[in-house]
Amino acid sequence: MTTKTQPADIEAQVIDDLVVANRILAKKGVLDGWGHVSARCPNNPKHFFMARSLAPALVTAADIMEFDEDSEPVDQRGRRMYAERYIHGEILRARPDVMAVVHSHSSKVLPFSVTDAPLRALIHMAAFLGDEPAPVFDTRVAPGGDFTMLVLNSQSGAALAKELGNRSVVLMRGHGMSVAAASVRLVVFMAIYTQINAEVLLSALHLGTPNFMDSAEIARSDRPDRGWEAWAAEVRENE
Amino acid sequence: MTTKTQPADIEAQVIDDLVVANRILAKKGVLDGWGHVSARCPNNPKHFFMARSLAPALVTAADIMEFDEDSEPVDQRGRRMYAERYIHGEILRARPDVMAVVHSHSSKVLPFSVTDAPLRALIHMAAFLGDEPAPVFDTRVAPGGDFTMLVLNSQSGAALAKELGNRSVVLMRGHGMSVAAASVRLVVFMAIYTQINAEVLLSALHLGTPNFMDSAEIARSDRPDRGWEAWAAEVRENE
Amino acid sequence: MTTKTQPADIEAQVIDDLVVANRILAKKGVLDGWGHVSARCPNNPKHFFMARSLAPALVTAADIMEFDEDSEPVDQRGRRMYAERYIHGEILRARPDVMAVVHSHSSKVLPFSVTDAPLRALIHMAAFLGDEPAPVFDTRVAPGGDFTMLVLNSQSGAALAKELGNRSVVLMRGHGMSVAAASVRLVVFMAIYTQINAEVLLSALHLGTPNFMDSAEIARSDRPDRGWEAWAAEVRENE
């Protein structure tokens, strides 16, 4: 008997986290029926896991597919796929440090994608937003620009990844946001707290001039590691 | 044995969708105890199905009645009926492309019915709202105008249908909205995302000048087809 | 065997409605742990029924007490009582047409009690609010004025009833509102839609100048009679 974690175990863990992430993000209103979350394959870092085209609230391990570096299915078997899977493929290609991506239509975040009001770190739980306004991606003006508002091919995905740069969150005009992080659990945390930071900021802008986090504070911030357990327990309750 | 879907099956499917639609829309806050949703009869396109007068959250297949083109019951059997069923009858009469209608008092949409702020497509999921402000119906100034704020006869229903024109959504001043679409599932989608577009727009107007979808983007937009499954699963959970 | 409803049956029905009303209003956020709802005794119109001092969400038929016209208990048996029961006693004394009263701390209504923004009928479901601003009761300036913000005796209750006049809703500065209606089911409806009218009005005031219901529309409005069933079903589900 060996205590070393086998690759198969690691993969099963990532897939389980991905399933739970789908359900948590649906419950928190980060994902409606149309958003998605992906994870880099631990045993093949050029590939990623993501559900077949299905509302996140319904995703189970059996729905997880593997996609290659061009966001094409390894073994489609007739399953329908998210049209915007290139968001995930291209961010993962451009950012080796990223292990998981969320694409969300959060109605709390959307207002910041269609106005000039800057979305930046106001509350310490969202320090990852940084002290510069989150970049806004607009398909109309992106390279190979079009009028779909969607990311339907690798070129568009690469343009989105470029707009994201080395940030954690990129807004998408009239469409939502994409979030990139070093693990599934972390990307869930970041997506949820981007939403909360947006809510608090909207209210703060009603009250006056917000006192944002400064760069020294952001530099000192750690990534919190509680929360997942409680969120996971909530969605597992009714299984 | 034939694989061809029989008319009776199609009708049963429409009625089942209609029941689920009632429950989804109640759960999402689109319908309070007083709104309603209808579907054109697949076997008799001049007629439509709608529940007897009952809060949408409680509707079952046994509560569905059939109405003729004048919104009169085919076989009333003493059941109470929605007083505003003419909304449905007249929109279905004026719009052969429409297969389903929702009438809602959504508190997120109502503010746009009582002010000059235009409700139009801001987020890509609500492209169907178009780039012109949603029309606003007002019984005081409509043909045969009255002071009921309600649509209680065919004349008033026809005036509402005229205000709707070839659009998907018509606001009703101080009263709510009506939504028309090519299927029950689509009208549920549109009613829910009209509500979300209204919420996002209210927040965006706090933040600055919203960057709306432009006409080229609206022209390119498809009608999404996910979501129903998850919404239906949620309301079927407790049956 | 007689088909005539016996007085005992009528009383049991009122008490059952009162219990369900407590639970509906708690679920809808109209009542927090501190509000209350009462009903005039059908067999003794000078008396009223109301729960012993208990959070509304927990009220059962066994918790209902009878109070006399001075808001004193008919048979206290050591039970603790709501300190503000005089709200109910004095409104019922002043208004023979009223059969039920709600006292609420609704956080949606409260903003209108502490500012000059007038709360009046904006949506047709809340026509009962009328076209004049809801009166605001302030213990500091009421006859026998004090600094409790509460209604702790008959004199203060009578002053509140006077401020209410022949209206359905009186705001209470920094404290909440009281609602009076011709039945328990109707007072539940009115309390819920006062809250919704307040929410819609807050949003409408963000968007521009609200187009309120006019007096002819208010005069034509009926009292809706659906909704109770669905609300009651919701709170009975888990019994």
Add this chain to the structure above:
Amino acid sequence: MTTKTQPADIEAQVIDDLVVANRILAKKGVLDGWGHVSARCPNNPKHFFMARSLAPALVTAADIMEFDEDSEPVDQRGRRMYAERYIHGEILRARPDVMAVVHSHSSKVLPFSVTDAPLRALIHMAAFLGDEPAPVFDTRVAPGGDFTMLVLNSQSGAALAKELGNRSVVLMRGHGMSVAAASVRLVVFMAIYTQINAEVLLSALHLGTPNFMDSAEIARSDRPDRGWEAWAAEVRENE
């Protein structure tokens, strides 16, 4: 047999209240996965009880640890601890009248921590907020100031306790608030109604100039004692 309550019983009662408090505050959105609540040990007033590092929604009696007056664990047994436990230790040290402390990231309260809008008593249920603006603690300018935004040692906790002074609530810039009260049940009440007062105040500031409670009213206010029962019943329902 004696009817006198034994010390062990009192302690068990405090621990049970603390567990229920964790779950109530999580359900009400006062605590996310990262807030915490503590109680002074009844048998050793220099010590306090608090959960090991765990999301509040999941806390059970087995998770409660005892901390000494320097916020160090009496018997750690390898359990992870809240990094900000010094908030509790130092407030309890500075305020002998305080028996329980909540530290919250409430998104309703946060906007008041990052703007000049004063948070003070607007509604009678939140009279404990007083008629002066709640103090705001900022780690950047506090003695031994740093850029963590957090309270990670006794010095920082003492500075926070000093900012709190003899008040019930201290805001923490971009971070949340801490609440201090004479019992676990009371601190739960105060944390919930600080959140509601903040919500009502935000709306009131949209509507106009809020009419706050005056000092005579605040002086007359009692501490309410209902509510806990209903909140506790809600969280115990699914055990």
